[in-house]
Amino acid sequence: MSKVTFFRGQQLPLEMHKVRIIQKLTLLPIEERKEAMAEAGYNTFLLENKDVFLDMLTDSGVNAMSQDQQAAMLMADDAYAGSATYTRLHDKLVEIFDMEYFLPAHQGRAAENIISKVMVREGTLVPMNYHFTTTLAHITVNGGEVVELVIPEGLEVTSDHPFKGNLDVDALRKLIDERGAEALSYVRMEAGTNLIGGQPFSVQNLREVSAVCREHGIPLVLDASLLADNLYFNKVREESCRDKSIREITKEIADLSDVLYFSARKLGFGRGGGICIRDEELYKKMRGYVPMFEGFLTYGGMSVREMEAITVGLDETMDEDMINQGPQFIEYMVTELDKRNIPVITPAGGLGAHVDAMRFVDHIPQTEYPAAALAAALYVCSGVRGMERGTMSEARDAEGVEPLADMELVRLAMPRRVFTLSQVNYVIDRLDWLYQNRQLIGGLEWEEEPEILRFFYGRLKPKNDWLEQLVEKFREDFGDSL
Numbered sequence: 001m002s003k004v005t006f007f008r009g010q011q012l013p014l015e016m017h018k019v020r021i022i023q024k025l026t027l028l029p030i031e032e033r034k035e036a037m038a039e040a041g042y043n044t045f046l047l048e049n050k051d052v053f054l055d056m057l058t059d060s061g062v063n064a065m066s067q068d069q070q071a072a073m074l075m076a077d078d079a080y081a082g083s084a085t086y087t088r089l090h091d092k093l094v095e096i097f098d099m100e101y102f103l104p105a106h107q108g109r110a111a112e113n114i115i116s117k118v119m120v121r122e123g124t125l126v127p128m129n130y131h132f133t134t135t136l137a138h139i140t141v142n143g144g145e146v147v148e149l150v151i152p153e154g155l156e157v158t159s160d161h162p163f164k165g166n167l168d169v170d171a172l173r174k175l176i177d178e179r180g181a182e183a184l185s186y187v188r189m190e191a192g193t194n195l196i197g198g199q200p201f202s203v204q205n206l207r208e209v210s211a212v213c214r215e216h217g218i219p220l221v222l223d224a225s226l227l228a229d230n231l232y233f234n235k236v237r238e239e240s241c242r243d244k245s246i247r248e249i250t251k252e253i254a255d256l257s258d259v260l261y262f263s264a265r266k267l268g269f270g271r272g273g274g275i276c277i278r279d280e281e282l283y284k285k286m287r288g289y290v291p292m293f294e295g296f297l298t299y300g301g302m303s304v305r306e307m308e309a310i311t312v313g314l315d316e317t318m319d320e321d322m323i324n325q326g327p328q329f330i331e332y333m334v335t336e337l338d339k340r341n342i343p344v345i346t347p348a349g350g351l352g353a354h355v356d357a358m359r360f361v362d363h364i365p366q367t368e369y370p371a372a373a374l375a376a377a378l379y380v381c382s383g384v385r386g387m388e389r390g391t392m393s394e395a396r397d398a399e400g401v402e403p404l405a406d407m408e409l410v411r412l413a414m415p416r417r418v419f420t421l422s423q424v425n426y427v428i429d430r431l432d433w434l435y436q437n438r439q440l441i442g443g444l445e446w447e448e449e450p451e452i453l454r455f456f457y458g459r460l461k462p463k464n465d466w467l468e469q470l471v472e473k474f475r476e477d478f479g480d481s482l
């Protein structure tokens with residue numbers, strides 16, 4: 001894609017694949033979208049997919065597969081124990097990451113469950129560049145404490161730092177000096193750091209983190225769920241990686257880590273997960289939990305068909321032309337939004353575009369959930385489903401006090417190889433219109449607030465009739481258009 005220059009100098013991502021299977025979409029009229037949003041309690045998680053035009057909720061388990069993946073799924077070897085399918089997956093992981101042992105799991109958080117049970121010691125710390133929601137939950141439940149050590153730029157919405165997912169190595173050294181190496185269960189690095197906008201770390205940063213860990217005998221655990229995007233950024237943004245192949249960069253990243261786990265709903269364009277381990281003793285400890293929580297050691301809760309797809313998907317991840325579509329579409333979207341002054345996380349990361357609701361609707365206080373309100377408004381004016389990542393996603397403390405989130409974001413995930421550029425242009429257009437009419441967007445309040453994971457199931461309602469006004473303005477500006 002990046003290797004093609006257009007005659008008139010346009011900066012357009014060019015897909016190196018063609019689409020041969022399609023799914024028809026529907027776009028409801030705005031009045032029906034408003035109804036659907038009300039039925040979903042103004043929570044985009046509760047929308048039915050049939051009412052959604054472009055589903056940008058997540059890139060998890062919804063990426064398009066290649067014809068080779070689909071073909072491999074037909075050749076799966078169905079056996080409870082010792083299937084040839086498992087051996088193929090195992091051998092591919094060993095080939096790519098060069099770690100001796102592999103344990104399968106049904107998805108990423110299941111791998112986190114096993115790792116945390118075995119590696120988190122009660123009362124210890126787990127420093128990391130930044131947590132993911134399920135990571136934090138598993139570490140905490142096992143008596144550990146997450147310490148966020150992302151570099152300061154990581155939490156700045158706008159920046160030109162190419163690797164905002166880097167870990168602050170001086171802060172890590174300081175923590176070890178103060179608390180002693182034995183107070184740390186392990187250090188975790190997350191590739192394509194999800195919650196701060198899909199931001200990558202550099203290989204150089206990982207090298208430094210790994211050196212500190214090895215000096216003090218602390219294991220380094222890599223969450224490779226979003227590794228494909230991270231690899232792309234290493235290749236295009238990091239001088240020392242420019243002349244290396246994706247396979248070589250991957251090997252180097254794996255060499256620096258002791259344990260590597262992934263959600264194959266992201267890495268490998270399939271559905272599943274697993275853990276790669278170097279140390280035999282650690283492997284044996286973790287192995288005991290696989291039959292207990294996942295399934296037998298040669299499938300770990302995955303279907304054999306998905307395992308075949310992941311094996312091929314992992315191989316394809318080593319091909320730059322197969323992994324650059326996501327980051328390049330996201331970069332296009334972020335650049336176009338930025339040109340229209342729409343506040344968005346910069347530089348563009350992986351995973352998706354992240355709109356900054358704190359600035360987009362700066363008239364809505366955080367206690368009225370600006371990111372959730374913006375996500376609801378966007379769905380109503382476009383049929384596009386994004387995800388709230390702000391105060392609504394936080395949990396109240398024991399006293400019932402609600403923490404206000406560091407960032408109020410609407411995440412617009414870019415499932416890989418799924419949308420066309422004109423669909424992305426449509427999202428940009430509707431966000432542009434919404435930004436021009438942002439004063440019409442109002443706040444939300446709870447109607448039904450669950451105690452646990454409220455952002456998944458909770459139902460809200462608008463503080464006043466702002467959605468009616470938004471629909472009215474849409475009709476004024478767009479006439480009969482959908």
Ligand code: F0G
Binds near residue numbers: 059060132134263273
């Ligand atoms: N680690 C990271 C970095 C993730 O992004 C996810 C999932 C997980 C672990 C857990 O994996 O879903 O297979 O159990 N992220 C999804 C998302 C849910 O929408 O961003 P899982």
